[in-house]
Amino acid sequence: MTVLLPDADWRHRPGLDGLLAALDAAAGKARYVGGAVRDALLGLPVNDLDIATSLDPHDVVHRLKAAGIKAVPTGIDHGTITAVLSDGPVEITTLRRDVSTDGRRATIAYTEDWREDAARRDFTINALYADPLTGEISDFFGGLTDLEARQLRFIGDATARIAEDHLRILRYFRFLARYGDNEVDSVAYDACVAAANSLMALSRERIADELLKLLGVSAPVHALRLMVDGGILVPVLPEVVMAGVDRVERLMAREAESGVGGSALRRLAVLLPHDPVLADQIGARLKLSNKARKRLMTALEPGVDGETPRALAYRVGVEGAIDRLLIDVGQPLDALAGVIGWTPPSLPIGGGALIARGLQPGPDVAKALHEVQRLWVAEDFPDAARVGELADQTVSKFQRARQ
Incomplete structure (x- = not known):
């Protein structure tokens, strides 16, 4: 049975028709791929748009310039060109196959085989393509069935996929938290546990980025528990233990009850031991920005006896005060009322x-x-x-x- 991509506003973005024409989509040389297809099929908002093409990246640049579309060679060595449209960028990547990998980076070769391109991706639900004109879905590895069942599966052998890119261990748990039904594929989970030490080969920036993305989803707790149970983070963040996951769960309940939006950095603060100096050291290890490290420290610093919520906000900033009031389970949530949306004044005298x-x-x-x-x-x-x-x-x- 033919499955079609549902119509949605993002498919009518200004300039998109011109981009597709430049890429000769009518001749089958360009398809939507990955997250946009996956999220559209799930009825979720589509923010980032990726297009796969059988065209050579230099040909893509030439075609875009000829069509008056700004082309930025953001990753041309790996076949990726960014087209800048009036309402945001679109990434265009030439079909690829892996020649060799070392777990951190891959040597690739271009191909015109859509299945070969799909085979190098991580999960079946991320290897779905859609014809931008007809909306017809191309599914080479059962991604549609898995998406309907909310099942997260690696493409092919899980151990082999992880060996190609160690970051897929962390991506597995993030995607499980966001898209899975929390019924874990034991083969995939065991492969992640067995390969956990390989995370040490990754840059700390990549680890931090994936961890914060996981903490930012609406329901990360189950995935975090699986990670702690399996010792996934021990090689890179041994400070994260089950008590920290319990704190994240309590914090999220308070975020939901208060109506304050969830914050990945706030959740990271409580996932770590309640020690501002240690949190700063971990932030440095993860190569977080100075601003992010300061927020972690501020969230975990001890309070001042008798200090009112607005006095706290004046001293540490509104964001820091909201973090503290949510993290401290001894604080009533109505204490947030005088802080949210408040702009601390300046002392009107010198x-x-x-x-x-x-x-x-x-x-x-x-x-x-x-x-x-x-x-x-x-x-x-x-x-x-x-x-x-x-x-x-x-x-x-x-x-x-x-x-």
């Missing part, structure tokens, strides 16, 4: 105003200004008139102390 009130220039000015700010925060950020009163009181206090 040192010059204190000097104008009679405070002598010098180190006392900074100390007095800090005291005014402390009182202002403690009173939940009153208006400028009240700040003026606090300034008067503080200047008088410092003047008396100098007499």
